[in-house]
Amino acid sequence: MAIPLSLLDLAPIASGQSARESFAASIELARVAERTGYQRVWYAEHHNMASIASSATSVLIGYVAAHTDTIRLGAGGIMLPNHSPLLIAEQFGTLASMFGDRIDLGLGRAPGSDQNTMLALRRDNTSADTFPQDVQELQGYLAGKSRIPGVEAVPRAEFPVPLYILGSSLFGAQLAAALGLPYAFASHFAPDALQQAVGVYRDTFRPSAQLASPHVIAGVNVIAADTHDQAVEQMTSAYRARTRAFLTRGPIRRNLTDAEIDEFLASPSGHQLSQMTRYTAVGTAGEVRDYLEAFAKEAGADELITAHHAQSVEDRIHSIELTGAA
Template sequence: MSVPLSVLDLAPIALGERPRDAFRHSVALAQAAEQAGYERVWYAEHHNIDRIASSATSVLIAHVAAHTERIRLGAGGVMLPNHSPLAIAEQFGTLAELHPGRIDLGLGRAPGGDRAVFAALRRTPQDADAFPRDVVELQGYLGDETRVHGVEATPGKGTQVPLYILGSSLFGAQLAAQLGLPYAFASHFAPAALHQAAATYLDTFQPSEQLAEPYFIVAANVAAASDADEAREQFLAARRWRVRGMLKRGPATPEHSDAEIDAFLASAQGAAMADMMRCTAVGTGADARAWLDDFAASVGAHEVITAHVAIEADARVESVRLTAAG
């Protein structure tokens, strides 16, 4: 039996396009995922990255929800140290009232940006230390009983929006297990601790009101095309795109050529960067589906959330369709 699949969408902004174009592509991607039977589509909070348009997750979720019918939509995730739990409860409570039974809320502890972003958000790196407490507070706002005397979320109270803990280390695995929440591991860009985190979460999970048994989601990149060689080219181009963005140090930084990126990837430092994308399914739809099923089985995952990496929007939609068809 094949593992359930979902989609992670960063709303990438293509060269020469504007965020509005990325949002149009995100709608098309979610509609394709809905038609193909995917479980959910999540959007990740990032800041100060000129190639990613998913910074305001709740707004983007509302837009996509209005253009789809059934598929679950959510944040994968909201970086909670950047926000007050009450504000997030009100945002996602609003979404849940508008689209009942379709909204997820994934929560991350990372800032989603650098120190300059922290300052611009009027936050500090130390805010991440409050993450476990903030998750519990947020859970109360979305449940039936607030944990802050005299403060309730409206909308939010009683919506029971399901929470998911996101992470790439043992911290998130331990917290998700302790709170009895689903856990999603960011192996699509930080795979180093995957197997240890999976074992920690699955072995130490404690049942909760939200979840009786552990539910583990693993992330993987996908480049699926009708031709395996084409899929390979899409993956290589996407990896260059990602590395090029990581090497960029502001608008004055010159663009690196493909040859320069490939030479860098062959170096020791570049090899470490290339390893970030080692959890990637590449090939035909059948190839990708088989790889994802084996990948999930290798870590005991109940679901795989797929990041389709092709640079062209139409190719990402085709990758979603081909992978589901297997």
């Protein structure tokens, strides 16, 4: 049986590229995913990152939805402690009113940013403490069953927007199970607790009006190309760029050579960073298919959400096409 595939698009801004070009690429990627049978495309809320253009997540979802026809689109995810539940209910109620039953809402509790940016977002270290209650408040608004007397989310779609809990620890797994919601694990960058979290989720899941049985989505990185060597070359380039961006954040910036990047990744300090992308399918379409099938079984996943990291838009599109076809 084929594994349902979805797509995570971080709307990357490559060196020398504008945000407008990144948004145009997001439309192109979503159209390819729609054409090649992917379930959904999700966009992640990140802030103060010069290489990621998906900070205004609901706006980007609406933009892409207006340029596609059938594929589901959503947030993977909205970092709910950055917002009031009412505001997010209004945004996603608007999206669902415009685009019908195509809108997903994945929810996380991390800031999606650094400490200073977290403060600029008007949140503090205690903002995440009410995440479970905030999810339920949001759920009430979207279903027309507000938990706040006299307060309703307007507009509200004719049907509830499906919620997903995102996480990389046991907390999210336990919350998703308790609320009877689908669970998406961020194994594409936080792989360590994957099997344990999925086990907890499945063992403690309680059916809900939205979901009768557990549904696990696992994140995995993908770089597919016509030849194995091309895929490895693209992966090396992409992960060097990722490491360079990580090392040059902040006020002191300098150009790091490829040799310096490779030396860092080979060091004990760089090992943790390189381990974040442990789950990466790289190679030809057949090699990627075999890896994803094995990974889905290992993860206990019902669906995979794939993050394609090739540097050029053309290579990312080709990777999406090859993976979908395989």
